[in-house]
Amino acid sequence: MVHRFIHLLLLPVVSGTLLVLSFPTYDLDFLAWIALVPLLIAIREKPWKTAFGQGWLAGLVFFVGTLSWVINAMHQYGQIPLPVSFLIMLLLAGYCALFVALFAAILVALTDARGLLRPWTAAALWVTLEWLRGHLFSGFPWALLGYSQYHALSVIQIADVTGVYGISFLLVLVNALVARLAEVLGSRVWRGAQPVPVPWVTVVVAAALFAFVVDYGYWRLDPRNNPANEHSLHIGLVQPNVDQAQKWDVALRRQTIDRYKKLTAQVVQEVDLVVWPEAATPFFFDAETDYREEMLRFVRERGVPLLFGSPAMDSRTDGGQRLLNSAYLVSGTGMVLDRYDKVHLVPFGEYVPLKPILFFLNKLVVGLGDFVPGSGPRVMSGPSGHLGLVICFEVIFPDLVRQFVDQGADYMVTITNDAWFGRTSAPYQHFAMVVFRAVENRVPFARAANTGISGFIDAEGHILRTTDLFVESALSGEVRIGGTRTIYTAYGDLFTVGCAILTLLVAARSWRQGAFKGAFKGDYVRRPESPPSEPNYPF
Incomplete structure (x- = not known):
């Protein structure tokens, strides 16, 4: 027995x-x-x-x-x-x-x-x-x-x-x-x-x-045995540590924006690009003109490009609205250069599959509504080369990241909001996967997370600098560009x-x-x- x-x-x-x-x-x-x-x-x-x-x-x-x-x-x-x-x-x-x-x-x-x-x-x-x-x-x-x-x-x-x-x-x-x-x-x-x-x-x-x-x-x-890097780029990562329960509170909007400005000012003098995390703005960047102009003015004053996450709303052909989880790239002169819309959404986090049956799970969808996926992966023309951007959940999909590098991305940025996970193993598990995306494609990664872990990983998978969980932080690091195309990428x-x-x-x-x-x-x-x-x- x-x-x-x-x-x-x-x-x-x-x-x-x-x-x-x-x-x-x-x-x-x-x-x-x-x-x-x-x-x-x-x-x-x-x-x-x-x-x-x-x-x-x-x-x-x-x-x-x-x-x-x-x-x-x-x-x-x-x-x-x-x-x-x-x-x-x-x-x-x-x-x-x-x-x-x-x-x-x-x-x-x-x-x-x-x-x-x-x-x-x-x-x-x-x-x-x-x-x-x-x-x-x-x-x-x-x-x-x-x-x-x-x-x-x-x-x-x-x-x-x-x-x-x-x-x-x-x-x-x-x-x-x-x-x-x-x-x-x-x-x-x-x-x-x-x-x-x-x-x-x-x-x-x-x-x-x-x-x-x-x-x-x-x-x-x-x-x-590694090819000489053609050049390097200095990136500043902002980790605001905004409580998820307060993130969309209108009464705290000013406080949130000021926190981003304060942390950005700590690194902006020494970097070529500043990155804010996923859904950083507590408002719709395209829709709310006053806050949009304030942000663009702030970028112009600092003179450094800014990459940040924000929800976006587009019109549908039937007259309705499409909600997207997006990221914007703004030049140092305050011009919006590009926008990427998240392709691979989180089931039960950004949309509810089989919604008529699972209606009781609507509360999980970020308090905003159902998101729709973007049109597909594509690279942006960023400082010092082509930039590939993946948002949160997307980084766990090897082939999706590979497509960005295959399209010509010289370096990768991933932005996320891991506040949902709390003080659990998930932020660490999530970060560990980024190491593999870097090695698979021989590209460096910069990761900006709302509550952590933010940090830098080089093309060989070395974790260079990281932040702690649930602390306000502004981190700068060097990203070396110029690796070789890998068999996996091809x-x-x-x-x-x-x-x-x-x-x-x-x-x-x-x-x-x-x-x-x-x-x-x-x-x-x-x-x-x-x-x-x-x-x-x-x-």
Whole structure:
């Protein structure tokens, strides 16, 4: 009974817990290299339905731990009752956990002729499912496994080829190999157990791959191997720390504007561009003439370009109004040069999907109404080159950021309002993803956040300067421009396509052998008493 409990429930819970500890704010990133081992051991020789349940349990623990901040956003700022907020978080975590469940269920169906897990298949399958999670139903690629390694710069440099998914692949490969070696050890410790062969080919190839990735990382991090930067740009970031509950209070509008002016004055003398966060203006910049002119006059007096977020209202063809989450670039002479409208909106934050059914969630939509997406990514002509801008949630989508750089962005700016998250792990998780966007495309990032974390990240992923959470701050930093175009920028998620193809090929082979069909019929084939004559299939 105890043994059954450990294998059925405890090991998946341990995996989920180790995954949580791998991410911010715990940041025990080394645990990610073994976090899946308990789950992989638990699903060994299990029917697919059992493996599905075990995978879902591990995923639920993982995503409840990493998405618990949803409760704070829903309850404190959305005014949703605490029990309902908790239920919404559970629903989101349960949905994300389905991808871990599918990983476990499909993996047991793709075991080799001995009933042993295939490390390469496990890694490819995991990446394929992570990519699907980032695209289905508008996508939610939060807490991808690779993000746990944002501090391990020598490991993550390969992301300029594979994207963050390559790091996830390497992590799962190591986890699966450790689990496989645990099977080898167990077969030699327990009496009567059928000896499991050491997968020497897999061990050698995986070790060589890991060595290559780390060696490539050190090579990329060596300044001698990076192209000389053409020039640099000094950017000032303003973090006003405006309370979310007071942000749209008309009575506090003057106080908010004056706070921005005060903080801007602290950095404006030493920078080429000032950046305010998402939805910085407590008014519609295009619509409210008096405040608009005051801002433009302030910029003219300082003589430095300003990039800031503001809601915008456009007319529709039917005579109605379109609400957009926008950002404006103003020249040092006070001329509005450009406007970018956010493309990828936050479900239940900026719009309510299936609104006729989910009408009770209207309170979550920023107190202004439903936003509509912009027309698409495009770069601005900013100081010292082309500027790419992503707003808040958009930075978690690798391919979206890639499109900006592919269009010619020399440097990236991301503006956000993470006040919704409160003092939770979310601001740290959100910031960690920016590290990968910088490495993937070899472009520096400047990040301005209302309540933090604001800061600078260079093209190799070094976190240069940051602010604390929930403090007023004005931060300046140097952004070096002139990197090389990466394989990831040019070709996008080609690596994930390869992973999907590998998964399908292994599935097709298993189908022909009858193992895949048998697993899903409940006829799980266990390891035979004597080793088969055919060579062990390494993938």
